[in-house]
Amino acid sequence: MNGELPNLTLVLPEIFLAVSAMLLLLFGVFQGEKSAERVSNLSVMVLIATAVLMLNSFGGERDVTFNGMFITDAFAVFVKMMVLAASAIALLISGKFLRDHKIARFEFPVLVLLATLGMFVMISANNLMSLYIGLELQSLSLYVLASMNRDRTRSSEAGLKYFVLGALSSGMLLYGVSMIYGFAGTTDFDLLQKTLRGAEGPHIGIVVGMVFLMVGLAFKVSAVPFHMWTPDVYEGSPTPVTAFFAAAPKVAALALMVRVLVGAFPGLIAEWQQVIIFISVASMLVGAFIALVQTNIKRLMAYSSIGHVGFALVGLATGTQAGIEALLIYIAIYITMTLGTFAAILTMRRGEGYVENIDDLAGLSTNNLPMAVAIAIFMFSLAGIPMLAGFWGKWYVFLEAVNVGLWPLALIGLITSVVSAYYYLRIIKIMFFDDAAEVFDGNHGRGVSLVVGVTAIVNSPVSYFLLIAPLVTAAHWAASSLLF
Amino acid sequence: MIEILPAIAFYMFAAVTVAAGVLVISAKNPVHSVLWLILAFFSAAGLFVLLGAEFLAMLLIIVYVGAVAVLFLFVVMMLNINYEELREGAFAYLPLGGLVAAVLVVEMVTLGAAWQFGPDVASNLASVAPAISDVENTKALGRVIYTDYIFIFQGAGMILLVAMIGAIVLTHRTRTGVKRQNVVKQNARRPEDAYALVDVEIGKGVTMPKKKG
DSSP states (O other): OOOSOOOGGGGHHHHHHHHHHHHHHHHHHHHOGGGHHHHHHHHHHHHHHHHHHGGGGTTOOOEEETTTTEEEOHHHHHHHHHHHHHHHHHHHTTHHHHHHTTOOOTHHHHHHHHHHHHHHHHHTBOBHHHHHHHHHHHHHHHHHHHTOSTTSHHHHHHHHHHHHHHHHHHHHHHHHHHHHHHHHSOOBHHHHHHHHHHSSSOOHHHHHHHHHHHHHHHHHTTOTTSOTHHHHHHHHSOHHHHHHHHHHHHHHHHHHHHIIIIIIOGGGHHHHHHHHHHHHHHHHHHHHHGGGGOOBHHHHHHHHHHHHHHHHHHHHHHOSHHHHHHHHHHHHHHHHHHHHHHHHHTTOEETTEEOOBGGGGTTHHHHOHHHHHHHHHHHHHHHTOTTSHHHHHHHHHHHHHHHTTOHHHHHHHHHHHHHHHHHHHHHHHHHHHSOOOOOOOOOSOHHHHHHHHHHHHHHSTTHIIIIIHHHHHHHHHHHTTSOO | OTTHHHHHHHHHHHHHHHHHHHHHHHOSSHHHHHHHHHHHHHHHHHHHHHHTOHHHHHHIIIIIIIIIHHHHHHHHHHSOOOHHHHHTTGGGGHHHHHHHHHHHHHHHHHHHHHOOOOTTHHHHHHHHSOOTTTSOHHHHHHHHHTTTTHHHHHHHHHHHHHHHHHHHHHHOOOOSSOOOOOHHHHHHOOHHHHOOOOOOOTTOOOOOOOOOO
């Protein structure tokens, strides 16, 4: 115990986010339900202001505060920027959908802000306790968001399923944490790293604890075999919420996984590498094969996201700095693809409401060529067709896997990419070659159009100069700040 | 004589805890179950006191007995659940459940036997908390919870805020036709707003004056 104040400048973005979320909540309560749109716009501004506040940590120096519980470094800055962008985009595309479903409430953006705060705490966790607090803050907000459309059975079901399974995974994670604490005597990542490096071979209890911890985290990134909740939750939740789920929390949880395994357990790499290889391969396979039979586009995207997590985890499985770089590049590209696709799904709107079947896209090219082209770009990019953004993500990940001798992983990745290309290309075929279905009414709001346009350009073949080149530099800067 | 007192106390509390635990799941009446649960909590609190963890004992009494158990009682009394039906067929699961429980016990014993501290563990532990003999644990907790662990403490506060928002978002409905008390309006009401004295002529009725507002 010491009487001095912790270094608060490092947590300035978090403090700002927390205070703004509470102020916006008060504002919403006093203004009533009609303030939903204004609170949403203000929340986007808060997210932008948070990004500006993070400029002062752009030096990327590694620094800890709050008794070593909170860490800032280049890795944290890089991932937090992605999370901020994903949250802001999810808010931008949500307005119209929520109003159409009469669930435009001011709590929605506030909960998104609080979930973002939780992700920030996760990303900057340097202690198993702050890890857990961040994870719960994020998850609890997400459970509520999933069941936001409470009068629809599907939405309530999604929220309940997510909550029950999430509680189970939290239980496993806590069990693992208590094992680690019991056998290592500390929850601090730096101390854990030192303790495990010093020991003459890791104690079995710590390994068991670490595996349980990984189970909890694998649930949050929806890696196989802990993916069962994903399709139902993605399908049942309101579409903008699904877009948010597929982007920001996934990035944060993957970053947390990297932070824990590389920051706290580098001494146990032989143990965690095999687990990561297993869940990575399983995720790639399930993501590719089960998606083949889906007819609902949100379910399809759920399996697609499971597959993409598998690809990203290949980078972590290598356990090298270049592998982490590849993972960071991959998830940055992944969020542009997935947010673009979900924004495009939000344009699937006819007089009677929103539709989500793949067949509803039939003949889109004759009705709305720009939109069909944009969706085609997303699909090509998700499939990893060369020269589009998605290809580069896979390129860097598989390259590093081959470099460290994990070529079977790269091979499985290639095979599953080819298999998954089938259902991405099928959507393109339906849009361009099938008989035209009824026209979408095009009344989907400006935010959605903007997001579709920007992400389509970013993913198009010019992406190498727009996105990939700066991303490679930034990812290198971020990954080199982790301890190796 | 004095030396065996703690041992007697331990066996008493431990036996009562286990017996109450068994009765919780075997009692036919759910209200009785909750009462046995309270006894189990209370005896467990006694065990904590014997361990020197008086703060945990206090928490157990205040939080679990005081709040959670009372909440349970409320739920049990409010919900009309047929527990007899729920209990039907429970014995069909006994062999499998017993097997799982046995495996768990064996695993735990193995783990306990294999338990050994690494070389750095003692020093890691020492950095966290003062020795138990120096200061009682309520004081020790009080010293660190708002200083070393303020980050966790505040984070937990944010989680509770989210829980509150969530509960309101998911359950609150604005109802129409609800009559609310408005104290200002009540106090501002004057006698002349409420009644009027009318001289009634014989043989004629009275037309009620129109209500104000």
